[in-house]
Amino acid sequence: MENKNILIAFVLMLAVWVGVNLLFPAPSAPPEQPKVDESQAASVVKDPVATPDSPVQAAMVEPTIPVPQQERTIVVRSGRYEAVFSSAGGRLKSLSLLGYAQTTAPDSPPVSLVDAPVSQQATLRTEGLGEFDISSEGFYALSVDENLIELGADEEREIVFTAISPRGLKIEKIFKLRGNSFDFDLQVRLTNLGTQTLRGATSLSLVEPWNESMKGSRYSFVGPAVFDGEKVHTHEVEDLAEEAPVYGSSSVWTLFERKYFMSAVVALADAGEKFRISKSGDLVENTIETPYAVLAAGQSTSADYLCFFGPRDIEILEQVDRQLDKAIDFGFFEIIARPLLTVLKFFYSYVGNWGIAIILLTCIIKLLFWPLTQKSYKSMKAMQTLQPEMQKLREKFKNNKEQLNKEIMALYKTKRVNPMGGCLPMFVQIPVFFALYKVLLGTIALRHAPFAFWLQDLSVKDPYYITPIIMGVTMFFQQKMSPSTMDPAQAKIFMFMPLIFTFMFLNFPSGLVLYWMVNNILTILQQWHVNREPKAVAS
Numbered sequence: 001m002e003n004k005n006i007l008i009a010f011v012l013m014l015a016v017w018v019g020v021n022l023l024f025p026a027p028s029a030p031p032e033q034p035k036v037d038e039s040q041a042a043s044v045v046k047d048p049v050a051t052p053d054s055p056v057q058a059a060m061v062e063p064t065i066p067v068p069q070q071e072r073t074i075v076v077r078s079g080r081y082e083a084v085f086s087s088a089g090g091r092l093k094s095l096s097l098l099g100y101a102q103t104t105a106p107d108s109p110p111v112s113l114v115d116a117p118v119s120q121q122a123t124l125r126t127e128g129l130g131e132f133d134i135s136s137e138g139f140y141a142l143s144v145d146e147n148l149i150e151l152g153a154d155e156e157r158e159i160v161f162t163a164i165s166p167r168g169l170k171i172e173k174i175f176k177l178r179g180n181s182f183d184f185d186l187q188v189r190l191t192n193l194g195t196q197t198l199r200g201a202t203s204l205s206l207v208e209p210w211n212e213s214m215k216g217s218r219y220s221f222v223g224p225a226v227f228d229g230e231k232v233h234t235h236e237v238e239d240l241a242e243e244a245p246v247y248g249s250s251s252v253w254t255l256f257e258r259k260y261f262m263s264a265v266v267a268l269a270d271a272g273e274k275f276r277i278s279k280s281g282d283l284v285e286n287t288i289e290t291p292y293a294v295l296a297a298g299q300s301t302s303a304d305y306l307c308f309f310g311p312r313d314i315e316i317l318e319q320v321d322r323q324l325d326k327a328i329d330f331g332f333f334e335i336i337a338r339p340l341l342t343v344l345k346f347f348y349s350y351v352g353n354w355g356i357a358i359i360l361l362t363c364i365i366k367l368l369f370w371p372l373t374q375k376s377y378k379s380m381k382a383m384q385t386l387q388p389e390m391q392k393l394r395e396k397f398k399n400n401k402e403q404l405n406k407e408i409m410a411l412y413k414t415k416r417v418n419p420m421g422g423c424l425p426m427f428v429q430i431p432v433f434f435a436l437y438k439v440l441l442g443t444i445a446l447r448h449a450p451f452a453f454w455l456q457d458l459s460v461k462d463p464y465y466i467t468p469i470i471m472g473v474t475m476f477f478q479q480k481m482s483p484s485t486m487d488p489a490q491a492k493i494f495m496f497m498p499l500i501f502t503f504m505f506l507n508f509p510s511g512l513v514l515y516w517m518v519n520n521i522l523t524i525l526q527q528w529h530v531n532r533e534p535k536a537v538a539s
Contacts (some may be wrong), residue, residue: 071088232329271291273291314341453508459509
């Protein structure tokens with residue numbers, strides 16, 4: 001029946017051309033920007049303190065701490081990263097991930113997630129709003145004397161940067177570092193050492209340099225995102241020139257995402273912070289602003305954050321918690337993708353090769369769907385045997401479409417053939433294919449993971465295009481072995497499918513191409529088994 005063949009063609013094209021739109025949706029529309037009434041800002045004191053009508057003239061406070069007159073840096077080295085902190089602005093100056101090389105070359109330097117020049121001030125930039133005169137310039141006093149701190153796996157250390165502003169506001173930036181983690185805590189503590197009440201707020205900005213070469217593709221997003229407590233909102237950087245989206249007090253974290261790595265800041269206080277994403281020149285800024293507060297003389301307030309600089313690894317992010325694992329988008333079929341990733345890692349833990357793990361996972365999936373696909377192939381073979389009789393009916397009732405359909409359905413019933421028997425198993429397998437597609441396309445486990453021979457990185461395309469060509473050839477033979485119920489015009493269209501798929505997969509990660517190639521080979525073996533049977537029994 002022609003409708004069946006058209007449906008099969010539609011399913012195949014949907015799976016590859018239309019389905020990717022489901023997996024890679026356009027960035028979500030920015031929310032309406034909430035209007036913040038500063039007059040309703042929360043106070044950190046129990047009793048409201050009136051704000052003076054005239055500008056605050058705080059008493060000048062002499063610093064009670066020794067402040068260096070030139071920049072001093074501290075190197076912190078753990079099992080996860082090497083970070084450099086600077087007394088100039090009390091900032092994180094650089095951070096490199098140990099264990100993650102930039103390339104597969106033996107002498108490749110580690111991946112750098114922070115490299116903040118002085119002109120950029122800081123990747124984690126702290127600023128004051130209102131009468132909180134926090135500056136990113138000038139020097140801060142340090143709480144440690146070492147120039148190098150090496151953290152053991154279970155060790156924790158604090159680095160405190162301290163400065164006093166002209167208004168008498170004591171500023172403390174407290175970094176709490178952990179030896180075996182990609183995250184650390186940052187507390188910005190303010191104490192009013194002056195005699196006048198101060199009213200203001202603080203902001204922390206995750207600042208990332210940007211250029212067009214960093215732009216992601218349809219299959220991988222690069223840019224800022226915010227989790228509002230329910231949904232992750234991503235934003236294309238070029239759209240930020242027109243507006244700076246603002247998110248309300250229910251938001252949890254903001255981040256800058258790359259294909260395999262990310263930088264994130266989590267607001268720990270849940271005190272009604274406002275999240276804003278903007279672009280200034282060649283810098284993308286993810287800013288968290290605290291509500292305005294009144295700080296009387298002698299009082300203190302603080303803003304607490306968790307900062308993460310590391311890989312987009314689902315297990316690592318789940319250990320950090322704070323719902324950071326939601327930064328990894330498995331698409332519409334996440335409920336299937338996560339178990340598939342778990343099984344893939346299970347196989348790797350035994351064989352120690354991600355390519356072999358992909359092959360084993362492909363075999364398991366094929367075995368699980370074997371009964372369904374077996375039924376599908378038998379149904380298609382049975383349909384093929386009916387083609388001579390169906391052709392006679394078409395000739396007999398070529399001027400009566402309604403009667404032709406009735407006769408064809410009667411033929412199906414007589415021969416006990418289900419015309420949808422070859423299609424339904426395809427629909428069942430589509431979610432699994434898309435889920436595995438997302439897993440293999442974006443998991444950091446395949447980054448720089450060798451398989452065999454010339455495939456030394458399963459996360460990038462085959463450098464010699466050998467596997468995509470083999471995949472196309474196997475698809476051609478699979479098509480030739482499958483029972484055909486198509487008319488000549490449809491057959492000509494399907495002839496080009498292997499060629500189209502080959503060109504589509506030329507630039508896909510070789511790990512994904514490996515899966516498709518092995519799946520084709522297993523399908524050929526199954527079809528060969530069905531074709532050997534003397535008679536297909538369809539239901």
